[in-house]
Amino acid sequence: MSNPLLNIPLLPPFEKLEPELVEPAIAELVKTCEQTLQQGLKAPSWENTLVPLEQAQDQLNKAFSPVSHLNSVLSGQWRAPYEAGLTQVTAYWTELGQNRALYDVYRQLAQSAEFENWQQPRKQSIELGLRDFELSGVGLQGQAREQFAANSRRLAELSSQFANNVLDATSAWTWHTEDESQLFGLPQTALAAAHSAAEAKGLDGWLITLEGPSYLAVMTHAENRELRREVHTAFISRASDTGPQGGEYDNSEVMEAILTLRAEQANLLGMKNYAEFSLASKMAADAEAVLEFLNDLAERAKPAARSEISELREFATDKLNVDALQPWDIAWVGEKLKQQRYAISQEELRPYFPYAKVLSGLFTVVEKLFAVTVEEGTDIATWHSDVQFFWLLKNGEKIAGFYLDAFAREKKRGGAWMDTVSSRRQTPEGLQLPIAYLVCNFSPAVGAMPSLLTHTEVTTLFHEFGHGLHHMLTQIDVAAVSGINGVAWDAVEMPSQFLENWCWQPQAIAMISAHYETGEPLPEVLLEKMLAAKNFQSAMFTVRQLEFALFDFRLHASDAPLKAEQVQLLLDEVREEVAVVPIASENRFQHAFSHIFAGGYAAGYYSYKWAEVLSSDAFSLFEEEGIFDRKTGEKFLHNILEQGGSRDALDLFVHFRGRQPNIDALLRHSGIEQQELNISPS
Known part of the structure; x- marks a missing residue:
């Protein structure tokens, strides 16, 4: 029987995929990539070397993508084959990143006479490729080169182990x-x-x-x-040394090993720490710029956050007979205070946000903004009965597609994310369309009651769809810089945060809400209360995000990798500086901080706030021109979403906004008093 993973079409044949097919398929596809490279190096050029290599790597990526995805959304039987495939894929990319002959091809192309006449996407792919070669240790020799490669392979294994421990602890x-x-x-x-x-x-x-x-x-x-x-x-206390499962899924040693190897990688490249390594591929100029940004924002937000927590304590004592506010009281007391002040709660809103209505309304919003329509695909295999597939169309023509796995279930990774099935690129057969996975963890339908979303979950859906649009609406045909590929990590959150803004606009809310039983629109009185409560405890939320960002960045900017006890001390120190809420003694947040230990946000969690400056400022133009102004929507589409990583993120923003980014909109949208901040994301 032929192995379907060896020649994945545009959409993975999920009904044919079996765990035992993974290892042999990945091995064969890696071998094909290696042979393609050797053939291409015989007469080096863009057409002879990079085009066929991109084609071979695309097949490898399209084979491993569903395997990685199934491990995230089904786990269980897919864990072992995923990890076996990960070992092979990591080894391939590590060796490729240190391939001196291929690096020389990139250098020769960058120095060639025709380079300046190339279109920007091709030029950008070469320039980013050279950067990535250097960050992969291509310039290292001997033992240092071998050590860097070994560390890269081990880091991939440890990141997977960290995520597995969190998932297992959550499920257990x-x-x-x-x-x-x-x-x-x-x-x-x-x-x-x-x-x-x-x-x-x-x-x-x-x-x-x-x-x-x-x-x-x-x-x-x-x-x-x-x-x-x-x-x-x-x-x-999940995946830690304490709590009800203390020691059972403990990530302490995994965390220490990851930090040690990251520090080694940076040192091998002549860098002081992993933060410096991380920033080499981001918008931020240096560590000082990041820390200044975070500390200045914390200085402005903390007084308001202190006021909010004091108010919460007073309310808990006076109205709820809770004398000593504990960590497990915060959300409960906050909900009571919110209901008293605004007479509104997420649960009161939930009946007006049935999942199906929110989804169709989201598609309407996107159609008004970017003139694209969404159509559900038929007879397309998925991995679970809850999963839907949709095509994105422009002028009636399919331009992209996405799978939507919206509901929580056992053995599915928590949180929400977007991932890539395939990237837009030119192939010998024609244009390959971009396809995405969009994953959330909403409450599913139960019995006759449909899935009803909180407004927070509505914004999550918009957020992930914003990521999806960034990937799917690209007009770039070079895979290395199409969609989200090649986008600076501290700018990649901009389109997702940008789309969240429509969840708070009355015109858009009318499109995404209707009572699940009566079909009645969200009553005006509830709408007014919801909007009035928009920035309830926003300063507390802001300093919480800054706590995570500062902890992450200082952790990776440390002169030496920290042990688990020192990691805890650092987090305690950051909390002392910026946090306002009480913390339980069993709190081991870092042991489940998958963003930085099992995701792409190491020394980059600050990106959420950094990109929020860009997204808020971008949305402010819609506030000026009209939230559904077609001309402004087209301007955002052409200057941001279609460009992918083909140009510098700041340049793209300036082309859209007509100026450098300004933080005023972020402060206004967050309800934080506007004061001059000594920061700039440029």
Whole structure:
């Protein structure tokens, strides 16, 4: 039987994929890439060397993409084959990054007479390629070269292990009761989901898990303070040395090993620390610029955050008889205060945001902005019955596609993300369309009740679709810089955060909301309350994000890699400087901080705030011209979304906005007093 992974078409044949097919397919595809390179080096040129190599690597990427994806959304039987494939793929890319002969081809092309006459995407792919070769240790010799390669392979394994520990720890803990009074305060949607979770395990009653919807429902609504404490403790101690699972899935040694190897990589390249290595491929000029940005923003936000937490404590004491505000009280008390002040809650809004209506409304928003339509695909294989596939069309013609896996389930990685199935590129057969995965973890339908989203979940869907549009609306045909490829990591969040703004616009809200039973629009009184509450505790949220960003950056800017105990001390130090909420003694946030230990955000978590300056300022032009102004939408489409990584992110922003980025819009949108900040993302 032929192996379907050897020749993946545009859409993976998920119905034919089996775990045992992975290892032999990846081995063969890696071999093909290596042979293609050797053939291309015989007469080096763009056409002879880089074009066929891109074609071979595209087949490798399209084969490994569904394997990596299935490991994230199904885990279980896909873990071992994914890790085996990861070992082979990492080894290939590591060796390629140190291939001196290929590096010389890039150098020769960059110095050639025709280089200046090339179109920008091709030129950019060469320039970024040269940078990436240098960051891959192409200039190293002997033992240093071998050590760098070995470290790269080991880092890939450790990142996967870190993520596995977090997933296993999350899945392993549950809390079961047959006494519904223990769950008093939980909304009906959460109770139904807990009952369904219990039934799935063959249990009577209700089952609370650490999956996002279940955890958040308890922390926000459960009147049972002891339950909140127990669930909170289990969540914040996941994959660590403490808490109810202490030591069982402990990431302490994994974390230490990752930090040690990252520091070694940077040192081998002559850099002081991993932060310097990370910034070599980002917008920010240097570590000082990042720290100045974060510290100045913290200085402005912390007074407001202190005021918000003081208000919360006073309300807890005076109105709720909670004398000592604990970490497991924060969300619950905050929800009570929000309801008192604005007479609004996420649960009151939930019936007006049925998933199907939000999704169709999102598509309408995007059509108005960028003149593209969305059409559900038919007879397309997926990995789960909940998953949908859609085509993106322009003037009736298919230009891209995406899978949407929206709902939480067991053995599925938490959070939300966008990933690549295939990139837009020219092939011998014609244009290959960009295809994306969009993944969320919303509460699924239970019985006759459809999936109902909180407004926070609505913004999550818009956020991930913004990432998807960045990938899918590209007009660049060189794979290395099409879509999100080649985009500076501290700019890659801009389109996603940008699209979130429409979740707060009355015109757009009318498109994405309707009561799931009656079809009635969101009442004006609820809309006004929702908008009035937009910046409720926004300063507390801001300093929390700054806590994570400062911790991450200072962790990787350290002169020497830290041990687990020192990592905790650093986090405690950062919290002392910027945090305002109480922290439980069992809190081991770092042990489950997958963004920096199992994702691409190491020494780059600051990107969320950095890119938010760009996204807020970009949206301010729509505020000036009209939120559905077609001319402004086309301007954003042509200058940002279509360009991918073909040009410098700051240059693209300036082309769109007509000036350098300004932080005023971010401060205004966040409700933080506007003061002059000594920062610039340029």
